[in-house]
Amino acid sequence: MPQKTKKSNTSTQTPKPVKALKATLRIRVSNSEAHYGGNLVSGSKIMEYFGDVATELLIRLDGDEGLFRAYDNVEFLAPVFGGDYLEIEGEITEIGNTSRKMVFTAKKVIEPEPSIAPSAARILKDPIVVVKASGTCVTPKHLQRKLS
Ligand SMILES: CC(C)(COP(=O)(O)OP(=O)(O)OC[C@H]1O[C@@H](n2cnc3c(N)ncnc32)[C@H](O)[C@@H]1OP(=O)(O)O)[C@@H](O)C(=O)NCCC(=O)NCCS
Numbered sequence: 001m002p003q004k005t006k007k008s009n010t011s012t013q014t015p016k017p018v019k020a021l022k023a024t025l026r027i028r029v030s031n032s033e034a035h036y037g038g039n040l041v042s043g044s045k046i047m048e049y050f051g052d053v054a055t056e057l058l059i060r061l062d063g064d065e066g067l068f069r070a071y072d073n074v075e076f077l078a079p080v081f082g083g084d085y086l087e088i089e090g091e092i093t094e095i096g097n098t099s100r101k102m103v104f105t106a107k108k109v110i111e112p113e114p115s116i117a118p119s120a121a122r123i124l125k126d127p128i129v130v131v132k133a134s135g136t137c138v139t140p141k142h143l144q145r146k147l148s
Pocket residue numbers: 051066067068069070095096097098099100136138
């Protein structure tokens with residue numbers, strides 16, 4: 001009877017672990033970004049940061065910056081002031097033909113304490129979610145390079 005040969009475990013069919021499609025940006029909002037009374041920063045500024053996170057996600061997935069097609073939800077939950085430090089996170093939740101659905105969160109992690117001194121600031125033990133959003137970006141088919 002012919003002996004069966006054992007298949008090696010290093011078969012090319014072993015599924016690759018799926019990488020989490022996440023990106024994070026940490027920035028200090030400068031005082032020069034304040035647009036409204038009381039040093040308040042415009043909500044559109046935070047959406048610009050979401051755009052930067054979205055761009056990184058698309059570069060990681062497709063090797064291309066892609067384009068933002070639509071937001072389906074944006075919620076401004078707490079004010080952002082000049083001098084705040086923000087942590088902006090994004091994640092791809094669904095991959096279509098050319099569309100990539102994403103969710104975003106911006107959290108305040110440090111805030112100034114001008115009542116103590118112009119240079120005083122504190123670390124927030126519990127970061128404050130300031131903006132949440134979800135939307136869809138598009139990478140045209142001919143620009144997708146299937147990097148991951
Ligand atoms: C983004 C852009 C290239 C898409 O053009 P397009 O390919 O003709 O767009 P389509 O309407 O055919 O849709 C492309 C994909 O987006 C999806 N889509 C379209 N409108 C959508 C919406 N409102 N919400 C969610 N998904 C949407 C489609 O279902 C399609 O998905 P699929 O390919 O996975 O099936 C074009 O609209 C554009 O140039 N817009 C301007 C982008 C821009 O300047 N953004 C701001 C700076 S980044």
